[in-house]
Amino acid sequence: MALKKRGKHFYGDSQVDIRDELRRYGTLAGYPPVQFADAVCTCGSRHFRLSVDDEEGVAVRVCSACGHEHPMGDSEEYLDEASPGECECPCGTNVFELTVGVALYDSSDDVRWLYVGCRCKACGLTACYGDWKNEFNGYAELLRRV
Numbered sequence: 001m002a003l004k005k006r007g008k009h010f011y012g013d014s015q016v017d018i019r020d021e022l023r024r025y026g027t028l029a030g031y032p033p034v035q036f037a038d039a040v041c042t043c044g045s046r047h048f049r050l051s052v053d054d055e056e057g058v059a060v061r062v063c064s065a066c067g068h069e070h071p072m073g074d075s076e077e078y079l080d081e082a083s084p085g086e087c088e089c090p091c092g093t094n095v096f097e098l099t100v101g102v103a104l105y106d107s108s109d110d111v112r113w114l115y116v117g118c119r120c121k122a123c124g125l126t127a128c129y130g131d132w133k134n135e136f137n138g139y140a141e142l143l144r145r146v
Contacts, residue, residue, distance in 0.1 A: 002020070003017050011123070013124065017126050018117040019036050022128055023101070025117075025127075031103035031112055033115050035102050036143070037143035037144070039100070041066060041070075042066075042068065047121050050086070050118060053083055053084040060075060060079075072146050073100060073136070074136055091123040096118035096129075098117070101115045104139060110138065111136040112135075113132070114131065114134040116128065116130040117129065
């Protein structure tokens with residue numbers, strides 16, 4: 001269970017590797033995530049299609065098993081203004097394991113930045129597919145909504 005770089009992309013063996021990729025990506029961006037939540041559907045599936053709008057701060061997952069659509073985090077509040085685009089892996093597939101990570105303000109539980117990480121079910125490519133400033137008060141509630 002470790003990220004492996006092949007070419008310009010990183011590949012992981014399990015959903016846990018998404019956290020390492022988000023830490024790497026967030027550190028480069030200046031706001032490393034410190035709290036995480038893995039997406040799991042109410043049906044128990046961990047595989048989703050994902051649509052993201054970085055400008056409006058929206059991520060919506062659709063379960064590949066039951067078709068349930070779920071806005072992630074506080075995305076539902078911004079859906080009316082958003083135009084989320086469906087994410088696709090460079091290998092051509094669009095089913096992922098998803099993990100959200102958040103960076104917090106110093107000495108606070110309030111969110112500063114949000115990262116949406118994916119691991120491709122088909123090839124294992126692991127990457128950050130969306131990130132944006134997020135001013136949610138209390139990371140635990142935001143991550144509960146993942």
